[in-house]
Structures are given as structure tokens and as C-alpha cells.
Amino acid sequence: MNALPLILTVFIACVVEAVEALTIVLATGITREWRSTFQGMAAALVTLAVITAAVGPAINELPLTALRVVVGALLAIFGLQWLRKAVLRATGYKALHDEASAYLREVAAAEAAARQSRRGVNDWYSFTLAFKGVLLEGLEVVFIVITFGDNQKNIGAAVIGAAAAIILVTIVGIAVRAPLTKVPENWMKLAVGVMLTSFGAFWGAEGAGARWPGNDAALLVLIPVVAVAAAASIAWLRSRQATVAVSVPASEVVGS
Amino acid sequence: MKQLKAFGAFWYDFIVGDDWHVAALVVAGLALTAILAHAAKVNAWWLLPVFAFAALAWSLHRATAKK
Numbered sequence: 565m566n567a568l569p570l571i572l573t574v575f576i577a578c579v580v581e582a583v584e585a586l587t588i589v590l591a592t593g594i595t596r597e598w599r600s601t602f603q604g605m606a607a608a609l610v611t612l613a614v615i616t617a618a619v620g621p622a623i624n625e626l627p628l629t630a631l632r633v634v635v636g637a638l639l640a641i642f643g644l645q646w647l648r649k650a651v652l653r654a655t656g657y658k659a660l661h662d663e664a665s666a667y668l669r670e671v672a673a674a675e676a677a678a679r680q681s682r683r684g685v686n687d688w689y690s691f692t693l694a695f696k697g698v699l700l701e702g703l704e705v706v707f708i709v710i711t712f713g714d715n716q717k718n719i720g721a722a723v724i725g726a727a728a729a730i731i732l733v734t735i736v737g738i739a740v741r742a743p744l745t746k747v748p749e750n751w752m753k754l755a756v757g758v759m760l761t762s763f764g765a766f767w768g769a770e771g772a773g774a775r776w777p778g779n780d781a782a783l784l785v786l787i788p789v790v791a792v793a794a795a796a797s798i799a800w801l802r803s804r805q806a807t808v809a810v811s812v813p814a815s816e817v818v819g820s
Numbered sequence: 821m822k823q824l825k826a827f828g829a830f831w832y833d834f835i836v837g838d839d840w841h842v843a844a845l846v847v848a849g850l851a852l853t854a855i856l857a858h859a860a861k862v863n864a865w866w867l868l869p870v871f872a873f874a875a876l877a878w879s880l881h882r883a884t885a886k887k
Contacts, residue, residue, distance in 0.1 A: 641837065641846050768850050800880075805884075
């Protein structure tokens with residue numbers, strides 16, 4: 565019976581971490597590509613297993629702070645790029661594409677070259693997003709298990725709590741996957757942009773030394789705030805578009 | 821050389837994306853948060869979101885401003 569509080573504590577803490585990883589995986593898989601997303605997730609789990617096996621309890625010494633800064637910065641940048649494109653598309657500014665531009669040709673060639681060099685991974689972007697999200701959250705789950713388990717001298721109970729959390733979140737992820745695919749693509753991308761920006765800002769600021777009020781619960785406020793900012797951006801551009809349309813012909817409005 | 825250029829273009833597009841100002845503002849926000857937290861002992865958890873919103877607004881303004 566003494567193990568029950570430990571199991572419950574680890575379970576709740578790990579549910580939070582697992583939901584964060586699931587959000588990244590679902591968002592990436594639905595909007596980009598499932599195969600590469602699962603490959604990224606699998607690679608992260610293998611890396612996590614290797615790190616855990618090799619380092620063991622000394623895993624607590626890994627520079628999680630530096631990892632948070634790097635992953636947070638990249639996620640925030642990726643998220644803001646997604647938000648930018650989704651807002652521009654939602655307001656009609658991104659309707660026209662300049663496919664013939666030299667820049668896009670170069671990027672397409674670079675992507676093709678990069679794909680050749682990465683065997684078996686179709687979408688490096690999906691792979692990397694899933695890899696980073698799962699590895700970072702996975703490391704946090706391992707930290708929780710080792711820290712709580714070691715303190716209570718009951719690693720086994722901590723592992724049970726963590727495993728139950730991961731199984732539950734995985735089942736929920738499978739259940740919500742199908743309904744989520746019915747959401748219009750651009751709105752899904754907007755939602756992904758909101759999630760990536762929120763997680764990126766959260767982890768980045770935490771890694772930089774800031775402490776969020778309410779710790780992980782701050783995400784429950786941060787995500788809606790970023791969503792409101794995205795909605796406000798759409799409203800702002802629509803009102804601006806209406807003003808511009810009076811003086812500029814629509815054919816001259818080209819997104820970047 | 822061509823492959824190296826393509827490789828560099830891929831990573832630039834991958835990390836920085838369409839507008840380098842966004843990446844620059846996120847990095848600046850992180851740096852300022854770290855400076856405030858470690859040097860001035862100010863818990864500036866709000867600073868990075870502010871920089872992120874500023875980056876989004878500035879980038880959208882640049883993309884849609886009348887040429």
C-alpha cells in the first residue's frame with residue numbers, strides 16, 4: 565500500500581509529459597507525414613533506451629537545461645513559421661505562389677538532395693520534430709522515474725506509474741487521431757503552430773532560467789493566449805486587407 | 821560546391837524559414853530571458869512569449885505591407 569502514492573504521483577507527472585510528446589507527434593503526423601513521424605518517434609525511443617542503459621541513474625546529470633533552450637528555440641521558431649503561413653493563408657495573402665522563383669527552386673533541390681542523404685526518411689521535418697519532442701519528454705519521464713523511485717527506494721513502483729501513464733496517453737492518442745484528421749488542413753496547421761509556439765516558448769524560457777507560475781500548468785494558459793494572438797492576427801490582416809482592397813487591385817497582393 | 825550550397829540552403833530553410841527576423845527575435849528573447857534570470861535575478865517568464873508575438877506581428881506586417 566505504501567507504493568500507491570508513489571505510483572499515483574509518478575503516473576500524474578508522466579501523463580503531463582506524455583501528453584506533451586503526444587501533442588507534438590499527433591500534430592506532426594496529421595499535418596505532415598505519419599511514416600517519418602513514427603520513424604522520428606522510434607529513433608527517439610531507441611536513443612532514450614540507449615542513453616538510459618548507458619548512463620543509468622547518472623542520467624540526472626545530463627544538461628537538460630541546455631536541451632530545453634535548444635529544443636524550445638527550435639520549436640518556437642518552427643511554430644511561428646507555421647502560424648505565419650496559416651494566418652497568411654487564412655486571410656488570402658498566401659493564395660498566390662511564385663513557384664518559378666529561384667529561391668523555391670533552390671529549396672526544392674536542397675530538399676531533394678537532403679532526402680537522398682537520409683535513407684528511408686521521406687520527411688526530415690516530421691522526423692526531427694517527432695524525435696526532439698519524444699526525446700525531450702522521454703528524458704523527463706526517465707528523470708521523474710529515477711528521482712521519485714530513488715527517493716522512495718522503489719524504482720519498480722515508479723516504473724509502473726510511468727508505464728501506466730504512457731499506455732493511457734497512447735490509447736487516447738490512437739482514439740483522437742481519426743477525428744483530428746477531419747479538421748480542415750489550414751486550421752490544423754494553425755493549431756499546430758499554436759502548440760509548437762506554446763511548447764517552444766515554455767521550454768525555451770524554462771531552459772533560459774525563468775520559472776513559470778504554476779510550472780507545467782502554465783501551458784494551460786499559454787496555449788489559449790497564443791491561440792488568441794493567432795486569431796487576433798487573422799482579424800487584423802482581414803481588416804487591413806479590406807482597407808488595402810479599396811486602393812490596390814487584388815492581383816497585386818502576393819504573399820511571401 | 822553545388823551540393824554544399826544545396827545542403828546549406830536546406831538547413832537555412834529548415835531552421836530559419838521564410839523570415840529570418842522571426843528566428844532572430846526568438847533567439848534575442850531567449851538571450852534576454854537568460855540575462856534577466858541569471859544576472860538580474862528577474863523571473864522574466866513572460867518575455868519570450870512577448871518576443872514571439874512581436875515576431876509574428878512584425879513578420880505578418882512585412883509580408884502583407886503595401887509595396
